[in-house]
Amino acid sequence: MNRKILVFCVVALIAVVAGIAFYGYRDQASSATTEPGPELNFSLPDLQDVPQPMSQWRGKILLVNFWATWCPPCLKEIPEFVKLQTEYQDRGVQFVGIALEDKQPVLDYQSRMKVNYPLLIGGEDAAMLAQRLGNVINTVPFTVIVDPQGKIVHRQLGELSREKILEVIQPLLKPN
Incomplete structure (x- = not known):
């Protein structure tokens, strides 16, 4: 009996340490700021197979969201992104979705949902x-928020959430 308790305690301790390490990294990664660099210098095709350079x-x-149609949390956040794109596009905000899958499921999703920002x-x-x-x-989902100078100011x-997006972009917004 004592051996079972000891094994259970060791496994529980390992799980706690792993959880703390993961959440510590997540918090560090989500708030890290980096200088602009080549990681934002790429181009991917849109739904019409036209290459879209990030430099445009x-x-x-810029809110770059990595997502997939098979990912429930991804699909949950997209309607809010659509609303925010409409509300803040005139103040210099641009969402870009990058699908981690083939084109056809994304085309099908776009035809149903009418996403108002580029899907690559x-x-x-x-x-x-x-x-x-x-x-x-x-x-997934995974999102980076980039300031107008090209620095990553948030990783998620x-x-x-809408609240977190507004917290990060509010100081960066152009005036009305």
Whole structure:
């Protein structure tokens, strides 16, 4: 009996330490700021197979969201992104969705949901791109917020709330 309790306690301790390490990294990664660099210098095709360079949005507050149609938290946050894109586009905010899958499911989703910001197809390469941007645990959704100077000011592993977006972008917004 004592041996079972000891094994249970060791396993519980390992789980607690792993949880603390994960949340510590998540908090550190989500608030980290980096200098602009080559990680934001890429181009991906849109739903019409036209390459879209990220440089076209330089000077804007950019929210780059890595997502997939098979990801329930991703689909949950997109309607709020659509609202925020409408509300804040005139103040220099631009959302860009990068799908971690093939084009057809994204086309089907777009035809149903009418997403009002660019959806790019990243496929398998998008996971490596997300990793370069700070998604070290390879999760979706994953979002980076970039200031108008091209610096990453926020990384979000997992779902991103309206409140958190506004907290990060408010100081960066152009006046009305």
